[in-house]
Each structure stands twice: as C-alpha cells, then as structure tokens.
Amino acid sequence: MHNFSLNIKHIGLFALLGLPLLAMAETPEEKGLAIAIEADKRDTGWQDQTASLEMVLRNRHGQESKRNIRTKTLEVDGDGDKSLSIFDSPRDIKGTAFLSYTHALVPDEQWLYLPALKRVKRISSNNKSGPFMGSEFSYEDLSSQEVEKYSYKYLRTEEIDGREAFVIERKPAYKYSGYTRLTTWMDTEMYQPLKIEFYDRKKALLKTLTYSGYQQYEGQFWRPTNMSVVNHLTKKSTDLHWKDYRFKTGLTSRDFDRNSLKRAR
Amino acid sequence: MFTRASLSILSAALFCIPAFSDAGEWSGYVSGEFRAFANSPTDARQHDNNISFSAQPEYYTDWDNGRQSITVVPFVRWDENDSERSHADIRELTWLKAADSWELRAGIRKVFWGVTESQHLVDIINQTDLVEATDGEEKLGQPMVNLALISDWGTVDLFVLPGFRERTFPGEKGRLRSSPRVDTSQAIYESDDEEQHIDYAARWTHYLGDWDIGLSYFNGTSRDPRFALGQDNKGQPALIPIYDLIEQWGFDLQATLGDWLWKFEVINRSGQVDRSGQDKSYTALTAGFEYTFIGIADSNADLGVISEVLYDERGDDALTPFADDILLASRLTLNDEQSTEFLLGMIFDSDDAARLLTLESSRRFGENWKITLEGQAFIDIPNVNTELLVGVRRDSYLQLEIARYF
Numbered sequence: 001m002h003n004f005s006l007n008i009k010h011i012g013l014f015a016l017l018g019l020p021l022l023a024m025a026e027t028p029e030e031k032g033l034a035i036a037i038e039a040d041k042r043d044t045g046w047q048d049q050t051a052s053l054e055m056v057l058r059n060r061h062g063q064e065s066k067r068n069i070r071t072k073t074l075e076v077d078g079d080g081d082k083s084l085s086i087f088d089s090p091r092d093i094k095g096t097a098f099l100s101y102t103h104a105l106v107p108d109e110q111w112l113y114l115p116a117l118k119r120v121k122r123i124s125s126n127n128k129s130g131p132f133m134g135s136e137f138s139y140e141d142l143s144s145q146e147v148e149k150y151s152y153k154y155l156r157t158e159e160i161d162g163r164e165a166f167v168i169e170r171k172p173a174y175k176y177s178g179y180t181r182l183t184t185w186m187d188t189e190m191y192q193p194l195k196i197e198f199y200d201r202k203k204a205l206l207k208t209l210t211y212s213g214y215q216q217y218e219g220q221f222w223r224p225t226n227m228s229v230v231n232h233l234t235k236k237s238t239d240l241h242w243k244d245y246r247f248k249t250g251l252t253s254r255d256f257d258r259n260s261l262k263r264a265r
Numbered sequence: 266m267f268t269r270a271s272l273s274i275l276s277a278a279l280f281c282i283p284a285f286s287d288a289g290e291w292s293g294y295v296s297g298e299f300r301a302f303a304n305s306p307t308d309a310r311q312h313d314n315n316i317s318f319s320a321q322p323e324y325y326t327d328w329d330n331g332r333q334s335i336t337v338v339p340f341v342r343w344d345e346n347d348s349e350r351s352h353a354d355i356r357e358l359t360w361l362k363a364a365d366s367w368e369l370r371a372g373i374r375k376v377f378w379g380v381t382e383s384q385h386l387v388d389i390i391n392q393t394d395l396v397e398a399t400d401g402e403e404k405l406g407q408p409m410v411n412l413a414l415i416s417d418w419g420t421v422d423l424f425v426l427p428g429f430r431e432r433t434f435p436g437e438k439g440r441l442r443s444s445p446r447v448d449t450s451q452a453i454y455e456s457d458d459e460e461q462h463i464d465y466a467a468r469w470t471h472y473l474g475d476w477d478i479g480l481s482y483f484n485g486t487s488r489d490p491r492f493a494l495g496q497d498n499k500g501q502p503a504l505i506p507i508y509d510l511i512e513q514w515g516f517d518l519q520a521t522l523g524d525w526l527w528k529f530e531v532i533n534r535s536g537q538v539d540r541s542g543q544d545k546s547y548t549a550l551t552a553g554f555e556y557t558f559i560g561i562a563d564s565n566a567d568l569g570v571i572s573e574v575l576y577d578e579r580g581d582d583a584l585t586p587f588a589d590d591i592l593l594a595s596r597l598t599l600n601d602e603q604s605t606e607f608l609l610g611m612i613f614d615s616d617d618a619a620r621l622l623t624l625e626s627s628r629r630f631g632e633n634w635k636i637t638l639e640g641q642a643f644i645d646i647p648n649v650n651t652e653l654l655v656g657v658r659r660d661s662y663l664q665l666e667i668a669r670y671f
Contacts, residue, residue: 057602065602065632091670092635093604094292107523109472117402118377122477126523127559130567134602254365258470259415263361263368265325265334 032152032168039191040147046221048251049073053242057135060235065090067133073144074256080104081144082256086264087133097264099256100125100139104146105174108139113261120258129178135238136207136229138178141198149173150182157188160195164188179206190214190222207231218247289326289335296320296668302440303642304659312346312438319343321356334361338406342397349436349449350396356406368413373406376424378468378481380519380528381551383573383592383612384585387515387530389483390466392430399441399641399657400623405430419471419478426464429454429486432506443492443656448503451495454486455510455536462486462510475522481515487537489584509544511536526555528573539582549577549585553592569596571610581616586653589615594623603629619654620644624663637666 026034055067068088073081080102087096095115102108110125128140150170157166165185172179180203185195193211200206213225227240254260300315319342327334338357344350359372379387390407397403408428414421431452435442456462464485471478490506497503513534520527528551535546553573561568577588594610607626614620622642629635646658 059602089632090604090629091292091633092294092629092668094670118375120377122380122472122519122521122526124521124524124526124557130559131565131600134600134604252365254415257415257420258472259363259368259413259420263334263363265327265331 028154029152031154032170033147035154035166035168035186035191036147036150036152036170039186040145042191043221044075046218047075047248049075049245049247050249050251051223051242051245053240055133055135056239056241058237058239067135069133072251072255074251074253080108080146082253083144084256084260084264095265097261099258099261100143101256102143102146104148107176108143111258111261113264118262120261126176128174128176136231136234136236137238137240140174140178141209141229155183158185160185163194165194187214192222192224205232215245217245221247289324291322291324292671293322293338294320294668294670296666298664298666300440300662300664302659303661303663306440307444307656307659310437311440311442315345315347315440317342317344317350323357329362332363335359336361344396344439347396347436347439349434350439352396352433354394354405358406366415368415370409370411370413373408374411375404375406376409376411378479378515379517379530380477380479381517381530381553381573382528382555382571382594383553383575383590383610384551384587385530386532386549386551387479387481387517389481389488389513389515390424390426392432392488394433396433396435396439405433419469422468422470424464424466424468426466426485427461429460429462429464429508431460431508432488432490434506440662441657441660443504445494445502445504446497447492447506448495448497449506450498451503451505452490453493453505453507455508456486460486475520477519477521479515479517481513481517483511483513483515485510487511487534489537491538491540491584507538509537524557524559526557528553528555537584539579540584541582543582545579547578547583549579549583551575555596565600567596567598567600569598570594571596575612581651584653586614586619587612591615605629617647618645619647619652621654633670635668635670637664637668639664639666
C-alpha cells in the first residue's frame, strides 16, 4: 500500500487503459520485476548485433594487459541470446573463438575453438562465475540479461552522477551463480544499468561495475561505451571499451553454429 | 613432396584469390626451443641436449562479406642436430567458400576429429609430424577437397584426399626415435599408386542437448605405418615403413554433464597388418572423463582430473604402445591474466611396470611472448625388442620453448 501519492490523473489513466487498480498497490518485488520487464521490452527487437571491444586488465600495482575481442550476438526470442566471441589479441590466442548459447536458468551451451589444434571443444558451462579471460568480469556478467535470471526488489529512486535511477536489488535464480545479490542502479530514462554492486557467496561486497558513455542506436537501443569493474578484494580492475556497434546486420543462426566457429575471423 | 593432383588443387586455390582483394593480415610466431635429456643416448650417434628454432607465419584474406577466404600457413624448423627434424611444411593453403547450407574448402589443411585427450583414434585425416612432437599432436598439412553439408540434423563432411603424406621420423642423430632408426626414403605402399593414391573420408557431426556426436568413415592409405627390418644406404640396419590400404569406421561421443565431461572414441579398422603379420580387422577405443573442481581454495583456479582407458583388441600385436593402458592426469588452469596452465599426466601399462609421464605447462609474458615448459619421462620401459618404446627408454627430457607472437 505504497503508491497513494499517485494523483487522480494517473488513476484516470490506469482506468482508461483497463489496468487493474491493484497495480497501484504493487509491492517492492512487483515494482522491481515491472522495471526489469520494461527494460527487457525496450531492449527487444535488435535482432543481431556486432561490436568490438578492448579489454584492459589492471592488477593491484596498476600494470596493464590488453585483449581485443570482436563479438557477434543473435537475439533469441524466449531464451538467452547466442553469441560468438573472436579473440584478436593477445596474439598467442588469436583466432580462438568462443560460442555460447545462453540460457536463463539452465547451464549455457558452450564451445571453444582452438585454432592451433583445429579443435572444437565442448566445454563445461555449469559455472558461469569464473573469470572471463583472466579479467574481473565473469561469464555471468557478460551473458545476456534475461528477466527470469533474478528475483527483484525495488528499493528506492535516487540520483547518481546527475541521472535519476531506480535502485533495485536482484537475487540470482541460477543455483551456480557466483553472487548472492546485486544492487543495480537503473537509469529511469534509458532503462539501462548505470552501476551494479555484486555481493559474493559470503554476502560481502565483491565488486562494483560502472557503465558510461551510453549512446542510442537505431533510435531505440542504448549501449555503453565503457564498462569498468573494480574488485574490492583483489584491488584488480578491468575496463571494457566498446566500439563499432552495429545492429540488424542480417546474421542468422547459421552464423552461430559449430561450423561458423571454425571459420570465425 | 606433393603429388600432381594436390598441386592442381593448390593452383586452383591460388587462382581463386581475387585480383583486388583487400590486403590480408599476417600473424604467426617465431620460437626457440631447448631440450635437455636426463640420460646419455642409447645410440652413440644420437645427440645430447639440443637447440632448435621454428617459425609459422600465417596469411589470411577474405572477401565476399567474409564468405570466401584464403589462408596460408607455412611452417619451418631448424634443428641443431637432427637433419630430419630440420624441415618445412605447408600446414595450410586453403580456399574457403561458405554458403548457407554448405561450405567448400580446397587446398592443404589440418582437420581434427574426436574428443579424448590421451590419444586420438578417430582423428585420421592428417599425417602425424612426429619429428615435431613425440606425443603425435602435431600434424602435416593434407591436400584435400572438403564439402560440408549443413542441415538441422547435423553437418556431413565429405573429403577427397589426393596425395598421401608420409609420417616424419627422427634421423640418425635424432633423439626420441626407434633403434634401429626408420628410413623414410624406402617407404613401401600396398597401393600401386603409392603416395598418389586418392583417399576418401566422410564424417557426420551433430549435437543433441548435452551430447556431441561424431560418426566417421575413411578409405585409403593408413596414416600408421608398420615396419620391416632392412638396411639404409650405409648398410646399417633400418626400419622400413609399410603403408597398408585400410578402411576405418569411427564413432566419438562427449557428454557434457555439469562439471563432468564424459568422453568416448571407438574405431574399427580393417586392412591394417599387425605386428604378427596378420591382416585382421580390429577394434580400439578410448573412454574416460574429465571432472573440474571450479575455483579451488577460494581462488580463480580450476583443477581438472582426467582419467581415460586406452584399449586395442590386438594387444601386443598392436602398432601402438597403448594397447591396454590407463591415463591419469591433472589439469590446473589459473585463469589469470597470463593464462597460466599446467597439465601433468601419466599413462600406465597394465601388463608391466612401464609408465609414460607427460608435463605440459605454459604462461604468457607481456602481450606477445609465451613460455612453454614440456617434458616426458619414460619410466621402467622393458629393454626388450618386442617393446615399442624400447628405443626411447633413455630419452626422458625437459623442453623449454619461448615463442614471440606477432
């Protein structure tokens, strides 16, 4: 029984749309879920996406190492996306390609192509919490965000770095998740995350991820230019710099099969 | 080295390079290697410690929206002591055309089939470049035309393989060889076409949920030679490789169930004459698992435990030393910025005390350097002529390799 502050005009609008008045009495859980559903809805319809990214790994002494990766992603209705990542550097793993069919609640299906051996290896994907390429990002952090992956609780609305954000607590539904909860600052206009705090299995704050440089593509889809994650335990950090986002390039599921993995460049 | 048929595939591939393609890209590596042996050699002509250098550049260009490409990968090695190990090869020279429901590849290529770690029974397209690596993991480029047909029920790969590649063997001064050495200049073929014989192969692969399946067929010259005792041009005893015509069916399966990988490979081969001189069809298999402990001791490191059974129906008459053996291995992956990895494995012979210990480890330095430490130890190998590993019983070694990638 929270939203009594809604004015008559709003109630009139809900009535007009035929929505049950109960919507007004939504619990924090319902409101959190509603925001997640809205965010998902707004980011639906991009069909496919390609992008390149530079990953900068920094250890506690500030020493850097870099990786260059190209990604292709296919939007899949009613399931997690399919993605193909191709590594350009470090040079010793150049041509290594990673194919993933992501799912919300069951393990992903993952294959790795090792160019030196010409070998496609199906790999175990139970564990999505392991580090991606030695970085502070886990596979879980970088895979597609499906609504069913979490339970939600709306906490408050507050300003962060000059933008208004819903603060939502998420609890992973996936039993092998590396986290117990995530606090997410979701931009109220873009419906995209601005900041996420990750709490580990011991319920301690493990890392903080911040997003910046959002740009809108195709008049609809917001994508960040930079993602930066800091691990509070190890003091290591990883920055992702995204560029060359392209949408609706005409990719099909054929570009995400095991044959395409072998010729990914 | 290459046959006429394969040369025509090559030139056809070269003609497919469009005149105005974008400049392609170069990558590859140069590497230096030092091998130290634990014991003096069995044969006084063989060397002790050894230095070697190799390079493998790669050129790639594509056009037609990435649907067509050319890949060229030459390889060259110089070895301090072994003239047979100093060699060059074209690992790859392939034209590729990919369409929605098929992919066509023509040229020289490497292909890998199978799932197991200890040995690769099903993998038959490429000849082993034995001077490169004693574990048989390095392969020579194979001329081929390969059509892949892609549908909802999997991929069917059809191969025409013109031109046979002989297995490489260490020379007189080389270590890790049989005694007497193999004289490759006198190879004998069952086929009258000798190395010009055209081989055929087919493979179907598919995956159903957690199961990855492969079924394969090969008809042609066996990649595995048997040997006859003869003499080299100096009148010294030598083993003469004999290549039979064979037919082989193969089946491989991997189940990826949580942190378990269950692996199985089986072949049935006919036409291959065994060590007792009999031409009997036989079955061989590898079966086992890899289980991974994720994030051991609250770290990012994963520890894998691998075990496989290696079985060959021919027993002591098999051409491989792994007729009834067990592999126990452990893989440690640190998941750090330098991609540090260790693999330590031991193959036990169930008949006697013979053991083969293998170490593989690697770590990246900076952005472009990689250091690899490898080794093999041959333990309690019986000093009898019937033992296939008798020639290498004193050849346990440790090898340090430093590679610069570009």
